[in-house]
Amino acid sequence: MQNFYTFHFLLSHHFSQFQSNISSKSLSIILTRSLSSLKPLPIYLSGSFEDLRAENSYYLDKTHFIPKIEALHARIILSLRPHYFGKTLFLTTLSSYYDVKNSKRFKQLFQDLYIGKNPTLLASKFLILKFNFSGLHTDGSYKTFEANFYKILNSNMYYFMSRYEQELGKYHFQIHKKDALANFRDLLNVVVLSSKKLYIFIDEYDSSMNTVLKNQLLRQDLSIYHKIKEKAKIKLMENLFKQLFSMLKTACDKSIARIFLTGVIPCFNISEDLTLQKEFWDLYEFKKSEIEFLLDKIFGNSLLDNTKKEKCYG
Structure with missing residues (x-):
């Protein structure tokens, strides 16, 4: 047969x-x-590099791009492509490569890949904080959006604090505030005090912005200009992201963190865009x-x- x-x-x-x-x-x-x-x-259908390697799935090595990205000497990197181009897989490849927690199993994960044979000085040197906004709900009111936004931030920061309790030592603290932006500010301060390096990975950073206009309630809010309350709702939603990205930019300017973002469209002019550089055109697909x-x-x-x-x- x-x-x-x-x-x-x-x-x-x-x-x-x-x-x-x-x-x-x-x-x-x-x-x-x-x-x-x-x-x-x-x-393996997951976008997780470590899961893919654990499953012994076939993997097309794109790790030779890692030294090229480092050579840009940019604190904030933006990588844009349409959906299903492999952005998440490469993002998780980077996060696994730079994670200090993977230092003891670096060989297991990367030994047969280009970067395993040619590691850079930054390999396994960072605390890794990851956010994924692909599940951010925009199909309800602003209150619902804000709650979901805070939940995504807080849950990932809670995981970060649990994962790196040993590395942070006496500076470790519990995520308990409802205000996720306040928690994020505290987290950045803790990283500074601990003298550790932080790498932040944000997947689908523009997901909510791409879908917001598909939301009937929010479209109505946008169209009713005479209702100050409704206009304020949209402004508040925009301000949440502005506050977060303002804090991210400040952290990078102060050399507290590096950031790698993936998305579909450019929304914030604060980063080095790989899409515009010919040497990175083959990064995906x-x-x-x-x-x-x-x-x-x-x-x-x-x-x-x-x-x-x-x-x-x-």
């Missing part, structure tokens, strides 16, 4: 060059092989040669030979 292995490539334009090498117009490449002739094919490399790793040279024959005779 033969087994079929199917790779579904979402967003076909990412792979248009590779698709030109095969006759099928489908978004899938269906390959027939006997089960005994292939090693196990783990496919797959090039034709990279897809061929991955498929060769999985199925061997016979796959590429077959696709070339199909191009010639199909």
Whole structure:
């Protein structure tokens, strides 16, 4: 009995060059092989680098970009791409690389990758604070938005304090204030007192801004200009982000922290934008040669030979 292995490539334009090498117009490449002739094919759908490595999934090495990013000498890095381009995976790759907690298992995570063979001086040197705004609700009132915003900040800061209790020592404190921005200010002060280095990673930083206009209640608020209360609601929502990013910028200016953000659109002019620099254009997606490399790793040279024959005779 033969087994079929199917790779579904979402967003076909990412792979248009590779698709030109095969006759099928489908978004899938269906390959027939006997089960005994292939090693196990783990496919992990998470954006977590550490989970992917633990599952022994196939990973296309992009870690050679890490020294290039460091060479920019920028405190705030912005990396923009559409959804499903691999931003989260690269962000978690960076956070794992710089995390002081991974110093003892650095070899386990990176030994076969470019950066494992060519580590920079900043490897495993930072306390890592991560925020992900992709789940920030914008489908309700401002009160709901504010509560959700504070919850995301506080839960991640609570995890940070728990994870780095040993590193922070006597400066460690419990996250207990309802005001997440006040907690964040206290956290930055603690990092300064402890003389530790902080790296902040923010995934989907613009998520709420991209979806806010889809919210009917908020659209109504925007359209009713004569209602001062409703105008103030939108202003307050905007101010939450302005306060947070103002604190982030100050922390970077004082060399307290470094920041790496991912998103779709530029919203704050405070960062070095990788999107505008040609040397980082290949950071995300797959090039034709990279897809061929991955498929060769999985199925061997016979796959590429077959696709070339199909191009010639199909």
